[in-house]
Amino acid sequence: MEFDKLVHQPTRLQIFAYLYRHGETAFPELVEALDVTEGNLSSHLGRMEDAGAVTVEKQFVDRKPQTTYELTDEGQSKFEEHIDTLETLIDGLAGDTDEAGGQ
């Protein structure tokens, strides 16, 4: 079972999940939704961009600069693979019954 550290890191996992669900998202919306500092978010988004998992677009809205982020096809695939791995792990928990396994 392989976990891709790019996706597995807790803050990035939540960024991936948010962008996967919501599509293109402006930076301030991500800050608010994920309850992270701007510096922390920038750092993780930068790493995701370096890995080819997100694209960044800068534009002006009401004369103010706005930066938006969107998962690339590769980013979506990486995230989907990661979720598949987690689901496999979770499904495995209910596999057999034994005395000490909980549930």
Next chain:
Amino acid sequence: MEFDKLVHQPTRLQIFAYLYRHGETAFPELVEALDVTEGNLSSHLGRMEDAGAVTVEKQFVDRKPQTTYELTDEGQSKFEEHIDTLETLIDGLAGDTDEAGGQ
């Protein structure tokens, strides 16, 4: 959404999952099942023991020393909370439909 680093780290997540499902497990079985080095496994189990998540028992089987590991109640609870968090994240992905959300 909070991720407990004790549980979230990839190798430990798999140790938690294995012990949760299989109950008390001997060290060599864990090495084989998780495909990790003995040193790496020892290090992670040590950290889990320090955190009160596993108990360690040493006994002799056929005159050979054998070390077994088992999740404590606290370890089981931590793991269950973590799985709940992951399930919440995964369930959230299918929440609304929007144009860029993949699936």
